Amino acid sequence: MAGSGQKLWTKGFVLAIITNLFLSMVFYLLMTSMALYAVEEFAASDSAGGFASGSFVIGALLARVFAGKFLDFVGRRRLLIVSLAVFVVAALLYIPADSLALLLTVRIIHGAAFGAASTSLSASVMGLIPINRRGEGTGYFGISTTLATAVGPFLAVMLVDSVSYRALFLVTTACAAVALVLSLVLRLPERTPTPEEQKNKWRMHLTDIIDPGALSIASVMFIAGAAYAGVLSFLNSYAQSEGLVLGASLFFVVYAAVVLVSRLFVGRIQDRHGDNAVIYPTLVSFAAGLALLAYAPNNAVLAVAGIFLGFGFGALMPCAQAIAVSMAPAHRIGLATSTFFILMDAGIGVGPLLLGMLLPVTGYHGMYWVLAAVVLASTVLYHFVHGRKNVRPGTPVDPKLGVPAA
Known part of the structure; x- marks a missing residue:
């Protein structure tokens, strides 16, 4: 855990911010366009289109439930890399998905990968922030999400209006791939579970x-x-x-x-x-x-x-x-x-x-x-x-x- 004498602006902290930027970009690129895509591409109803957008959040919620519990058992860096690898593959699968059912399946898987990756990254970055600067450091880390909030929806609208949904999915995949590459060089503070935690590993109270x-x-x-x-x-x-x-x-x-x-x-x-x-x-x-x-x-x-x-x-x-x-x-x-x-x-x-x-x-x-x-x-x-x-x-x-x- 970070101590009060540790520096805030380390290489690991900067890499974590940039990784989170590209991770969040994927979320906002798709969240603002997926409902309309489902309606236009598969003649879905407005409620089904809304579910196509929200199903990503459902997948993320399911993953967060287990990611928080097993984060230190799996290993923080390992969980981040594996979930980002799935994140990249799922981003690419939007292109061949040719039915609403397949789209919803991809959205849930994609959301689950996002939930696991963001939980791992957000929890781990706290170990890179000095305890007495936690509010400040968390704010700086959150700037990456803010930039994604501003750039993602704007870029999504531009790509869909000027090019195509296929181009949107390719840009999404590229952002996910950048996050994965960055995670390979990102070193996160790990924590070894105690014997008591190991004993209760499979307990799900x-x-x-x-x-x-x-x-x-x-x-x-x-x-x-x-x-x-x-x-x-x-x-x-x-x-x-x-x-x-x-x-x-x-x-x-x-x-x-x-x-x-x-x-x-x-x-x-x-x-x-x-x-x-x-x-x-x-x-x-x-x-x-x-x-x-x-x-x-x-x-x-x-x-x-x-x-x-x-x-x-x-x-x-x-x-x-x-x-x-x-x-x-x-x-x-x-x-x-x-x-x-x-x-x-x-x-x-x-x-x-x-x-x-x-x-x-x-x-x-x-x-x-x-x-x-x-x-x-x-x-x-x-x-x-x-x-x-x-x-x-x-x-x-x-x-x-x-x-x-x-």
């Missing part, structure tokens, strides 16, 4: 799948993920119905820029002043951004909403991940990481389904007002599950309970 220490902050991220899904899944449709297409385009540019800037300083504030100094402001900012989307009378207001959502959800995610890892003892960091992403991914996966049922009742404006209220209310949840402790990253953790040591 709930605590072997979900880390209780990470569950508290992960529950907040479940709500945040569901709310963010309302932006990812419905903003373009909302903008078209309201004649605010320009505002929607500006929104994503502004969002990515604010996330990029915020991650340069929010982690430092968390390390110096504690978790509450960043989590409360980001949740309030997130709610304000959703309220602006609900109000949005013109393109300018829609674009401004990107500022609040960028500082809200964009800065919230790495800070919350740092909390999840800090609440776990060293031997459960992999499990804490998978717990964090399982709940956040579940929120992103379930969100569109629930919001799709809400839309006929509330309309787009009402839906975003509801989401703004729910996110604002999540500050109360955060207070009770973690905020009242105001724990700083690096606080000693009880190795058995996974909570701050007295």
Whole structure:
């Protein structure tokens, strides 16, 4: 585990950031185009097209359940390389997949490989970050995902409109291959399971799948993920119905820029002043951004909403991940990481389904007002599950309970 005297910007840390960039690029290249591809290529219904997009998340969730448990038994670097090899093959299989059933199969396999690889990489990179700079380091690592959020959807639209879906799948495969090549030269800190862990290797109690220490902050991220899904899944449709297409385009540019800037300083504030100094402001900012989307009378207001959502959800995610890892003892960091992403991914996966049922009742404006209220209310949840402790990253953790040591 990284110590307080260790450097942050090492070769391994930089390679991990770049690997995560290409890993995340694949996710965003396909997530924004797969529903339309299923409808156009296989005459799928809108709901089936949505499932073609979301089935990737289902595969990722299944893989995270087991990756967190067996990460240190398999070996972190070994799991990363093997899962990325499957990731490359699955990316290439989109081209010959000639039916909706085959497409869904590829999506689930591809998602599972993504879930295993991202869990291994996200958990392992924590060992490359000094404990007293965990908030800052996690924020820098998350910048790679932010860049993918900005570049991936834009590149996907350009490739599909100007070239073809085949070109999109080839670019996706190339990105996956780059991640695989980088993983071959990336050295990750390994941890040998204790005799007690070896003894319970095949035990699958709930605590072997979900880390209780990470569950508290992960529950907040479940709500945040569901709310963010309302932006990812419905903003373009909302903008078209309201004649605010320009505002929607500006929104994503502004969002990515604010996330990029915020991650340069929010982690430092968390390390110096504690978790509450960043989590409360980001949740309030997130709610304000959703309220602006609900109000949005013109393109300018829609674009401004990107500022609040960028500082809200964009800065919230790495800070919350740092909390999840800090609440776990060293031997459960992999499990804490998978717990964090399982709940956040579940929120992103379930969100569109629930919001799709809400839309006929509330309309787009009402839906975003509801989401703004729910996110604002999540500050109360955060207070009770973690905020009242105001724990700083690096606080000693009880190795058995996974909570701050007295």
